[in-house]
Amino acid sequence: MYKVKVYITLRESVLDPQGTAVKSSLHSMSYDTVSDVRIGKYMELTIEKNNQDIDALVKEMCERLLANTVIEDYSYEIEEVVSL
Template structure:
């Protein structure tokens, strides 16, 4: 089995109103050292190890469904899970 961790964030050029709101809230709680906040998504996928090219499959899933490639960037990590 493979465990795939997918991290999705807005591109730097895209405004992040949620991040701005969280930054303001942190400042109001006296966490003034916070310079910027960007909000994103995190997903974990468990995939059978019968897949021949896991990287191609994950990229295709990200670009077709899991992200909006126009405004979001993504990265992922693949970990092989050994059954115990």
């Protein structure tokens, strides 16, 4: 079994209104040292092991569904979990 962590973030060139809103909220709560906030998605997938290449599988899922590759970047970490 695999535990996969997927991180999806807006590309640098894309405006992040959500991040801007959180930053101004933090400033209004006097956290003035916060100079930038970028907000994205974090996904935890549990995938059963079979003969497929797990890396290619996760990359394909990101490209086809999990990330909008026009405006988003993605990265992922794969951890194999050995069930006792």
